[in-house]
Amino acid sequence: MIVERIFTKCSVSLLDGINRETGEITQVGLDITGQNIANKEFRFEASTGSTVGVMTLLELKENGVAPKKIILGKPDSNVIAGCILAGIPIEIEGMMQVDLPESELKKIENIPDFLARILVSEAKIVGAKGFIHVDAVQISGVSYKTIGDAGLKMLRFFAEKKLTVKVPTTLNPAGMDLKEWKSQGIPHEFAEKQLEIIEIFKQIGASLTVSCIPYDIIPLKSGSHLAFGESSAVSFVNSVRGCYTNRENPIKGLIAALTGFTIEYGMHLIENRKPDTRVRVECSLKTESDHGALGYYVGKFSTIPVYEGITPNHRELKAIAAAGAASGAIPLFYVKGIHDPPEMPDDLRVINFTTRELKEVYDELNTTSDLPDLIAVGCPHFNLDDLKALEPLLKGKRMKIPFWINTASIFKEQAEEIGLKERLETTGVHVYSDCCMVVAPIEKMNFRITATNSAKAAKYLKTFCKQEVIFKPLVELIKIAEGKNLDS
Numbered sequence: 001m002i003v004e005r006i007f008t009k010c011s012v013s014l015l016d017g018i019n020r021e022t023g024e025i026t027q028v029g030l031d032i033t034g035q036n037i038a039n040k041e042f043r044f045e046a047s048t049g050s051t052v053g054v055m056t057l058l059e060l061k062e063n064g065v066a067p068k069k070i071i072l073g074k075p076d077s078n079v080i081a082g083c084i085l086a087g088i089p090i091e092i093e094g095m096m097q098v099d100l101p102e103s104e105l106k107k108i109e110n111i112p113d114f115l116a117r118i119l120v121s122e123a124k125i126v127g128a129k130g131f132i133h134v135d136a137v138q139i140s141g142v143s144y145k146t147i148g149d150a151g152l153k154m155l156r157f158f159a160e161k162k163l164t165v166k167v168p169t170t171l172n173p174a175g176m177d178l179k180e181w182k183s184q185g186i187p188h189e190f191a192e193k194q195l196e197i198i199e200i201f202k203q204i205g206a207s208l209t210v211s212c213i214p215y216d217i218i219p220l221k222s223g224s225h226l227a228f229g230e231s232s233a234v235s236f237v238n239s240v241r242g243c244y245t246n247r248e249n250p251i252k253g254l255i256a257a258l259t260g261f262t263i264e265y266g267m268h269l270i271e272n273r274k275p276d277t278r279v280r281v282e283c284s285l286k287t288e289s290d291h292g293a294l295g296y297y298v299g300k301f302s303t304i305p306v307y308e309g310i311t312p313n314h315r316e317l318k319a320i321a322a323a324g325a326a327s328g329a330i331p332l333f334y335v336k337g338i339h340d341p342p343e344m345p346d347d348l349r350v351i352n353f354t355t356r357e358l359k360e361v362y363d364e365l366n367t368t369s370d371l372p373d374l375i376a377v378g379c380p381h382f383n384l385d386d387l388k389a390l391e392p393l394l395k396g397k398r399m400k401i402p403f404w405i406n407t408a409s410i411f412k413e414q415a416e417e418i419g420l421k422e423r424l425e426t427t428g429v430h431v432y433s434d435c436c437m438v439v440a441p442i443e444k445m446n447f448r449i450t451a452t453n454s455a456k457a458a459k460y461l462k463t464f465c466k467q468e469v470i471f472k473p474l475v476e477l478i479k480i481a482e483g484k485n486l487d488s
């Protein structure tokens, strides 16, 4: 029997590019838009968009409109995991599957079969060495805004298996402060779904540390292997803490949590951690947002950069990590004199970062000069030191525009204990934990213009939250919130 084939060289968004009930390609602008993949061979390059788009494959299967086979142009962890869960045959063009030695298969012989099948299949497809035990897991895809009903369904599927975590597991931010969501203004229907997601994670034994800075909360030994999902945390722990982790999608994060194992390839191997670019910083970076701008610029050109000419503090390192993983996919960076690379090849590409490039990033990320209706800082989340550093900046001032400060619940509680939260909030700011302006449903809360000092947030506020964006240093945001002219 001849099987019809749908072919494109494009990548496809699984989350919103395919009609799950009919199998029709709905993503606009593709050469296969309008065609139907049901019961056909479907060749595409890879998936784009949210990693929870893998749920589409399960739903297509359930609805009897799944493709007969998927052929990918390049390995894509999300599609591979989704195909295995849905029972759709998958092939990567031009890639020979590598058999794994018995000793590697033995490592995972006691884990549930459906999880082992996903690990083994993906390990063979990506040519991995095998499997590696991880010391800690951080699962992404926690906000209902990012995973939607498809992601919630995936979580219910895992919850039904009644498995529990085998290693310490924390969670990425949710879409709301888990205690103060009502006063935060979160819509009720959103909160209900969000609370169900959190309940599922609680049932499987994950810690309700719901934050993008687990590295400031849990002890991590240099040299330890991890399975982290949040891209900024991946970049930070690989670069600053000397840990080893790939960026794990929500399914792989769950598998790592429930089994204690992940696939040993990519950033887990020393040979893949060599720098590819020297970045000569030839201007003075004065603020967290300047450092974010640097990371944002470099992320577009490099995968593993070495920065020269900067001495960033902890907060500024977080900004570099977050922005470089948002504009590009930097999983690891070095800073000369602070975190030097093990070797520095002579033939590295060189990028110069001057006042011109710095201005270019500010120009790109600022989309309006109107006044914001929300100001939000703490991306990545503030720790207690960051909250303490805010106090002198806010002292005696009165914020006239909603002003969110994102942190983790542990730091909010510590700030409460020492009276800091109350002192900060007397100025009109709100200290919210467990969430941030990007993964909260701000576009459904009547916010249209959001100001931030985070380059990462500025990017996603525009594309993911449909906001007009103001990207400025913290002191300027405080002036705006006070209703002052920035020139004064």
Ligand code: F3S
Pocket: 172, 173, 212, 232, 322, 378, 379, 380, 381, 406, 435, 436, 437, 438, 439, 456, 457, 460
């Ligand atoms: Fe964290 Fe949200 Fe920024 S998850 S890194 S505060 S976009």
